[in-house]
Amino acid sequence: MIRTIFGVLFAVVYLIIGIPVLFIEWIIGKINKHAMDISSLRLVQWAFRVIAKICGIKLTVLGQENLPKDQPVLYIGNHRSYFDIILSYSLCPDLTGYIAKDTLEKVPLLNIWMKRLYCLFMNRDDMKQSLKTILKGAEYVKQGVSICIFPEGTRNKGKETELLPFKEGSFKIAEKTGCPVIPMAISNSAAVIADHPPKVTPCHIIIEYGQPIYPKELPKEERKKLGSITQQVIQEMLIKNETLI
Template identity: 45%
Template sequence: MIRGILAILFVLIFLTVSLILIPIAYLIGLFDRHARDVYAQSLVAWGFRVIGVIVGAKVTEKGREKLPRGEAALYVANHRSIFDIVLLDARMPAPTAIVAKKEIKKYLVLSWWMILKNCKFLDRDDIKQNLKIILECIDDAKKGQTILIYPEGTRSKAESELDMGPFKEGSMKIALKSGVKVVPVAIHGTRELFEKHLPFIRPGKVTITYGDPIDPGTLDKEQQKHLGEICRERILEMLKEENK
């Protein structure tokens, strides 16, 4: 209970201070867009890391040495908890745009930060709008923007860490059309922090494992059609290793 209260208090303080920090970000962006991106990513990552400490998430990263450096990439992760975004985005190696559901836009200050990070908002009921978002992501990736997606489309509520939903192949167009590498990411243990103990937060161990980057240019046409499933299988294998 105390961890939950402290986390809420920190979020409220951070969002309040953001009313000053966000205008500064826009001012920086008038002169240097990249500096604005770094500023926004750094502050949000710091806030997420503090939340991780407050809730008692003991995070272990594996395979970080594999991450592409000095180039954009598409990070593809499984999704079981609200803490997936908190703990993973805090550790991204470059300013990162998250593709999230449109409902997040209701949280004004949070959505302002996400807009500053060039995040996109999907409406699962509007296919035409979603296509537009994917095309924007392709263009952003070509310009050097790293992107993080959760291609299941929603959080998995299954008890087993290994029970993932199907990965939407449409989201893989971001990599296939832009040529950026795809990094499968397996997140293990986040559901133990909160969703399994609603409404309480419990400390726990979380493992984030980065798989070998996939260069879409090396795949044949059949593999490209099933790139989402390939990523899902690789993430599943990494999760199985953690379940041993």
């Protein structure tokens, strides 16, 4: 429980100290918006790395060479824990917004940071609102901001290598912009806390990035199955990495 307490305390203190930092960032943004964006990205990435260290996480990263360095992408990952966001965001090489459930928009201070970092909020029970969120994500990609989404729609509590069906609507961002899809397999993240809340347990987590999938390069029939194609790639990586945990 000590790790849990220290992790929560650090997060709370960071958000409180972040109030004046947000104001300073706002001033920077008036002069140079890109500098503000990058500064905010690096600050949050640092905080997430500290949380991971407090929790005793050993992180192995595979396939980083598959990340394009000259264009925004659509990250697609499996989802079993809030640590999926903490760990994967700390690795993003450039500006990246996450599509999160709309309840997080109501969390004070956290919602300000999330909006500052191009995160979007989705109500999956409202199809019209969900579509607007996806279209906004496509706009961000056109502006050079990558987007990350977990298309299972919720945290998967079943067997790690058995994914929930991917929602094909999540891939419209790539279809509308032509940006590459990056399959992202996250192994063992539930072992940190999701398997035994609220206790935090040190563990080994693997994140692997698959080769980019370019929708426009796929045959027309396969474009309609982009979700299932990406899901299969992620599932194969999860099965492969299961022996490395």
